[in-house]
Amino acid sequence: MHLIVKFSFLALARVASTAALTVPYLPPAHAANVDPAALSISLEFFAFPGYTQLNSTTNCLDYIDSVRGVSPAVRIGGTTQDRATYDPDLKTAVDYSVDDPADAPSALTYGPAFFTLASQLKGDVTVGLNRQLNNISNSLTAALQAKASMPNLLSIELGNEPDLYSQSSPIVPAGATWSPSVDGTSQKQWFSDMGTTVGNIFQGAVYLSYPKWSTQGLIPILSNAISYVKTFSGHSYPQSACGGATTDLPSLMNHSAIVTYTSQYKPEAAAAHDAGKKYFLGETNSATCGGGGISPTFGAALWVMDYVLQGVLNGVDRLYFHQGTIGNCQYCFWGQYTVGAPFYGAAFVSDFLGRDGEKLVMLDDGSGSIGLYAIYNAANAPTRLLIYNSGYYNGTGTRHSTGISATREVRAKRLTAPNATSRVDQGANVTIGGAIFDGICQLSGSQITESIEVVGGSLSASVAMSEALIIYL
Numbered sequence: 029m030h031l032i033v034k035f036s037f038l039a040l041a042r043v044a045s046t047a048a049l050t051v052p053y054l055p056p057a058h059a060a061n062v063d064p065a066a067l068s069i070s071l072e073f074f075a076f077p078g079y080t081q082l083n084s085t086t087n088c089l090d091y092i093d094s095v096r097g098v099s100p101a102v103r104i105g106g107t108t109q110d111r112a113t114y115d116p117d118l119k120t121a122v123d124y125s126v127d128d129p130a131d132a133p134s135a136l137t138y139g140p141a142f143f144t145l146a147s148q149l150k151g152d153v154t155v156g157l158n159r160q161l162n163n164i165s166n167s168l169t170a171a172l173q174a175k176a177s178m179p180n181l182l183s184i185e186l187g188n189e190p191d192l193y194s195q196s197s198p199i200v201p202a203g204a205t206w207s208p209s210v211d212g213t214s215q216k217q218w219f220s221d222m223g224t225t226v227g228n229i230f231q232g233a234v235y236l237s238y239p240k241w242s243t244q245g246l247i248p249i250l251s252n253a254i255s256y257v258k259t260f261s262g263h264s265y266p267q268s269a270c271g272g273a274t275t276d277l278p279s280l281m282n283h284s285a286i287v288t289y290t291s292q293y294k295p296e297a298a299a300a301h302d303a304g305k306k307y308f309l310g311e312t313n314s315a316t317c318g319g320g321g322i323s324p325t326f327g328a329a330l331w332v333m334d335y336v337l338q339g340v341l342n343g344v345d346r347l348y349f350h351q352g353t354i355g356n357c358q359y360c361f362w363g364q365y366t367v368g369a370p371f372y373g374a375a376f377v378s379d380f381l382g383r384d385g386e387k388l389v390m391l392d393d394g395s396g397s398i399g400l401y402a403i404y405n406a407a408n409a410p411t412r413l414l415i416y417n418s419g420y421y422n423g424t425g426t427r428h429s430t431g432i433s434a435t436r437e438v439r440a441k442r443l444t445a446p447n448a449t450s451r452v453d454q455g456a457n458v459t460i461g462g463a464i465f466d467g468i469c470q471l472s473g474s475q476i477t478e479s480i481e482v483v484g485g486s487l488s489a490s491v492a493m494s495e496a497l498i499i500y501l
């Protein structure tokens with residue numbers, strides 16, 4: 029009953045070696061549990077009402093829902109949550125002005141309609157409220173309105189990335205130097221003060237600067253006030269595009285580098301789980317400050333795919349991919365006119381996790397360029413494999429492949445593009461099973477699957493550098 033899929037690294041290593049891989053018949057003890065909304069979405073606070081006007085928002089979320097059986101969770105927050113003031117009399121969802129539509133506002137107000145829009149999202153919703161301006165009565169009024177109008181409300185954040193607050197922020201107590209312990213005491217105070225009326229609903233931590241600022245460090249400071257916390261969140265960006273910093277695509281999409289990078293969050297997830305709480309990468313994407321030139325590429329799609337799987341393996345219950353200013357966002361999955369390459373990684377990994385995916389294992393050792401994963405259903409049967417050839421192919425040189433044969437015929441679906449630097453917004457087609465998403469995130473044409481079988485011991489399918497394949501068992 030063991031299904032054997034053989035991998036040859038012939039073309040990569042130029043050595044005629046063939047590794048035989050046995051997919052475990054049952055999930056091993058170390059297999060990771062997969063949250064139904066493992067791939068989720070973060071929407072920048074001020075831009076959220078604008079996102080609800082885009083057909084792509086509904087269609088992209090619905091596509092993930094169609095392959096997973098559950099709508100992605102949405103977290104509404106970001107830098108602008110700490111610039112926002114709630115106005116219960118405001119007639120529109122949000123009110124602000126900017127000189128340039130590409131800018132984020134430096135101050136804004138929002139009203140009850142903001143939460144009405146949020147209540148219409150199909151999945152769990154987390155709302156990020158302001159702590160930085162130190163107006164607890166204002167945030168409490170907003171929290172109570174969120175609770176009253178949103179049956180889908182999962183949790184409420186109080187402050188975004190407080191590790192980045194300036195020493196002159198209103199929340200910083202007079203005479204104190206802002207630090208993890210001062211912030212931890214502030215989080216504890218706010219949870220305790222608001223929890224008595226709002227309930228045990230808060231998302232704690234929400235830090236970016238790991239490991240100096242961490243869930244592990246916050247938990248002992250919260251002490252008994254941890255009862256008000258429902259979930260913990262950390263933010264994660266493997267690269268920075270702030271202030272013109274250089275980004276690097278080969279290292280972003282490098283499988284062993286993704287394995288190493290993501291493993292840093294394992295103790296964070298373990299600390300939250302030990303306290304009986306979920307742990308999320310509550311805001312994440314390829315590079316800070318809206319993304320760099322690498323962020324809209326096909327290589328970033330491959331990163332999204334591999335990074336979600338590594339997050340799950342390290343105990344991260346959900347990864348919320350951040351979507352920033354509409355029309356000025358390199359890493360966004362979708363915009364007004366196109367669905368970007370990164371969404372294809374999100375769609376493909378969701379396809380792999382599927383409606384029945386319960387337990388995930390990595391079958392490679394994490395040190396090479398080929399990532400191999402198996403997903404198991406509730407009956408403990410392996411249902412799909414994913415093969416990621418993370419070798420960097422940018423269009424020059426030879427696109428080597430790794431070959432595959434199986435002991436019985438299996439079907440496969442391919443994620444590919446001309447090369448790792450390909451961008452949908454520059455006219456390239458990224459495809460899943462040969463099909464593309466149109467400008468409003470509807471699958472255009474039907475996806476095809478390929479057949480893989482044993483052909484006299486020779487290879488009958490291959491996965492090229494900068495490409496991935498799902499095998500349906």
Ligand SMILES: *[C@@H]1O[C@H](CO)[C@@H](O)[C@H](O)[C@H]1NC(C)=O
Binds near residue numbers: 083468
């Ligand atoms: C967007 O969705 C709305 C409402 O469903 C629909 O009326 C409109 O035609 C759609 N726009 C496009 C470009 O499909």
Ligand SMILES: *[C@@H]1O[C@H](CO)[C@@H](O)[C@H](O)[C@H]1NC(C)=O
Binds near residue numbers: 114163165166167169
């Ligand atoms: C805090 O918000 C309330 C409205 O909720 C407002 O009346 C009050 O002026 C604000 N306080 C400060 C210090 O801004």
Ligand SMILES: *[C@@H]1O[C@H](CO)[C@@H](O)[C@H](O)[C@H]1NC(C)=O
Binds near residue numbers: 284288
């Ligand atoms: C991938 O990263 C590893 C270190 O994590 C490095 O040894 C290897 O050379 C990298 N591969 C590529 C193609 O950049």
Ligand SMILES: *[C@@H]1O[C@H](CO)[C@@H](O)[C@H](O)[C@H]1NC(C)=O
Binds near residue numbers: 422423424
């Ligand atoms: C592609 O990558 C190779 C190294 O793998 C590099 O020498 C070459 O300059 C790159 N080409 C482009 C167009 O970026």
Ligand SMILES: *[C@@H]1O[C@H](CO)[C@@H](O)[C@H](O)[C@H]1NC(C)=O
Binds near residue numbers: 449
């Ligand atoms: C990579 O693919 C894009 C199309 O997506 C193409 O424009 C570009 O020329 C390719 N790069 C190279 C070096 O061939």
Ligand SMILES: *[C@@H]1O[C@H](CO)[C@@H](O)[C@H](O)[C@H]1NC(C)=O
Binds near residue numbers: 455456457464
């Ligand atoms: C992209 O796909 C569309 C629809 O399948 C096709 O019409 C178009 O020619 C393709 N573009 C490229 C550059 O291959």
